[in-house]
Amino acid sequence: MPRTSNRLTQSAAFLVLLLSAAFPARAADDVEVAVAIRDHRFEPAELRVPANRKVKLLVENHDATAEEFESHELNREKIVPAKGKVAIYIGPLASGRYPFYGEYHDKTARGVVVAE
Amino acid sequence: MFASALIVFRETLEAALILGILAAATRGVAGRGRWLGSGVALGFLGALVVAGLTDRIAGLADGLGHEMFNAAVLAIAVGMLAWHNIWMARHGREMACDARQLGRAVSSGTLSMTALTIAVALAVLREGAETVLFMQGLLSDGGGSGSLVAGGGMGLAAGAAVGLALYAGMLRIPAAWFFTATSGLILLLAATMASQMARQLMQADVLPSLAAPLWDLHTVLPTDSAIGILLHSLVGYEASPAGIQVLFYVTAAALILAGMLRVNVRAPVRSPDYR
Numbered sequence: 595m596p597r598t599s600n601r602l603t604q605s606a607a608f609l610v611l612l613l614s615a616a617f618p619a620r621a622a623d624d625v626e627v628a629v630a631i632r633d634h635r636f637e638p639a640e641l642r643v644p645a646n647r648k649v650k651l652l653v654e655n656h657d658a659t660a661e662e663f664e665s666h667e668l669n670r671e672k673i674v675p676a677k678g679k680v681a682i683y684i685g686p687l688a689s690g691r692y693p694f695y696g697e698y699h700d701k702t703a704r705g706v707v708v709a710e
Numbered sequence: 711m712f713a714s715a716l717i718v719f720r721e722t723l724e725a726a727l728i729l730g731i732l733a734a735a736t737r738g739v740a741g742r743g744r745w746l747g748s749g750v751a752l753g754f755l756g757a758l759v760v761a762g763l764t765d766r767i768a769g770l771a772d773g774l775g776h777e778m779f780n781a782a783v784l785a786i787a788v789g790m791l792a793w794h795n796i797w798m799a800r801h802g803r804e805m806a807c808d809a810r811q812l813g814r815a816v817s818s819g820t821l822s823m824t825a826l827t828i829a830v831a832l833a834v835l836r837e838g839a840e841t842v843l844f845m846q847g848l849l850s851d852g853g854g855s856g857s858l859v860a861g862g863g864m865g866l867a868a869g870a871a872v873g874l875a876l877y878a879g880m881l882r883i884p885a886a887w888f889f890t891a892t893s894g895l896i897l898l899l900a901a902t903m904a905s906q907m908a909r910q911l912m913q914a915d916v917l918p919s920l921a922a923p924l925w926d927l928h929t930v931l932p933t934d935s936a937i938g939i940l941l942h943s944l945v946g947y948e949a950s951p952a953g954i955q956v957l958f959y960v961t962a963a964a965l966i967l968a969g970m971l972r973v974n975v976r977a978p979v980r981s982p983d984y985r
Contacts (some may be wrong), residue, residue, distance in 0.1 A: 595765070601888065624915075625848075626802060648915070650915075652773070658850060658852055659846070659847030659851060660764065660843040660844070660846070660847055661847075662840065662843075662844075666932065666933050666934055666949065666950075667950075668926075669909065669922070669948070669950060669951070669952060670913055672776060672777075672913065673768065673769070673776055673840065673843060675764040675765045675768045675843075676847075677765075678764070678765055678768050678769070679768075679769075679773060680768050680774075681772060681774055681775045681777065681915065682913060683912070683913055683915040685922075686919075686922070697717060697844075697849055698717065698843075698844050700713075701713075704884035
């Protein structure tokens with residue numbers, strides 16, 4: 595099926611092009627907000643971020659177990675490894691409250707992003 | 711115990727539904743159990759490896775390694791499902807029409823089945839790695855881990871049961887509609903994965919969100935409601951998707967559909983040589 599694989603190659607090439615075009619667009623002046631996970635709790639549990647700006651959330655997990663950062667309101671979901679540190683881009687957000695939680699310990703690991 | 715069952719259930723559900731659909735779609739294909747089974751086995755092994763490498767992956771690309779990894783896995787899975795669907799558009803009807811054709815069609819369909827095996831493996835790998843990490847956490851947290859692990863087993867069984875129910879349900883679809891229904895569902899699965907890929911790349915700030923959210927149906931049908939979760943796994947429903955996700959979803963669906971229609975028109979009904 596040379597035609598199909600040719601099309602696949604073309605799509606792959608297009609995707610690479612698209613990605614490389616998108617990379618330099620990353621703004622250097624991202625707003626960064628840090629949040630830590632300790633004893634299956636978010637610290638601080640309330641994160642204030644500017645509205646209508648893209649925000650880089652830096653999540654550092656001090657626990658010995660992995661956590662999954664999850665928020666339906668923010669439309670985000672990401673594994674944070676044990677003793678690990680990851681970045682999650684959120685927004686730009688309209689003013690409001692956006693709850694998030696740690697899926698693996700959702701009794702205690704609860705927080706909210708407040709965009710204002 | 712119930713909490714851990716629920717989490718494992720949610721992680722298992724998506725892979726189980728994918729497996730159920732693909733198993734139904736390959737009904738009557740000789741040796742499909744082996745193809746799909748090796749997909750599950752490979753995916754499970756892969757999940758263990760990925761779970762073990764989580765720290766490394768997470769640290770790549772400035773803390774955005776997981777997004778890149780997931781996006782790549784999803785891109786391959788979309789490609790595999792698209793390939794299978796387009797191949798089936800050309801050969802599926804003749805296989806369904808004439809059982810005697812089956813042997814020959816299948817031997818020439820090895821590549822297509824390989825594509826499905828890879829798609830199954832990747833689905834199991836992605837969901838499985840998260841389940842492994844979660845269970846690891848339970849074990850090292852200690853304290854009644856026995857019942858928690860039992861809960862995990864229950865969740866796994868419940869997820870598998872839903873996948874099996876979907877499979878059994880699909881087998882009841884009348885023959886005239888069967889092919890359209892299975893390839894339609896596979897098409898939507900691929901589109902769903904394309905939209906998930908867009909979300910990963912948006913989360914990593916590689917792609918713009920375009921509009922976030924494009925619409926918001928949280929009050930009508932939340933993504934984390936029972937129906938929402940099911941629709942999310944099956945057809946990619948999200949209460950508040952970003953514009954880029956919808957764009958990827960529609961584009962992937964349209965491209966695969968176009969490919970299916972094109973080969974279907976061009977192919978003679980019983981071409982012995984599909985290459």
